[in-house]
Amino acid sequence: DIQMTQSPSTLSASVGDRVTITCRASQSFSDWLAWYQQKPGKAPKLLIYKASTLQSGVPSRFSGSGSGTEFTLTISSLQPDDFATYYCQQYYRSPLTFGQGTEVEIK
């Protein structure tokens, strides 16, 4: 199975901050990667697919980059609605696997 490792596990930040979350894969796989946002008690929401393509309706302050084994999710200016947990997911090979999550909390 492809292991996905996110860092950091928790991130404390303030409104307006630029935030970067990293996701590392145990195998290289081009750009077969998605990012999700999840708020407590809610289902995940797709933010980005194909490593850098923004899902329709997602604010442009979210962006994704990377290929191979290292990927990043960046929030250019953190908004109050962005405090949540973020997950990466690879879809290069079955079983589809997720990172352990990065909680973005208020500083």
Added chain:
Amino acid sequence: QVQLLQSGAEVKKPGASVNVSCEASGYTFINYGLHWVRQAPGQSLEWMGWINTDNGKTKYSQKFQGRVTITRDASARKSYMALSSLRSEDTAVYYCARDFSPGFYYYMEVWGEGTTVIVSS
């Protein structure tokens, strides 16, 4: 709008089976595959499997092979996930989620609200 409506919470005893349903609305059911993903309390997301809603072809995570069965009833616009031989570690929220593609498993575009399954004696 596109929606996935899941069945209600379940409480099961160890060794029992559970069946969770997912009803789609707002789009052509057979044009998109469906995933089943679970999340144990305080844990990350775990992919269980996928179904091609047009022809019923499935792909399961090896971890659940032999214990999980995913089916669909295209006329009812529903998918079902059955998990057998339940143990306490199966306590989780179970989600169905629509893929962007009909014929292969990629990422999850639209998610259901989740179904809580508690396994306890």
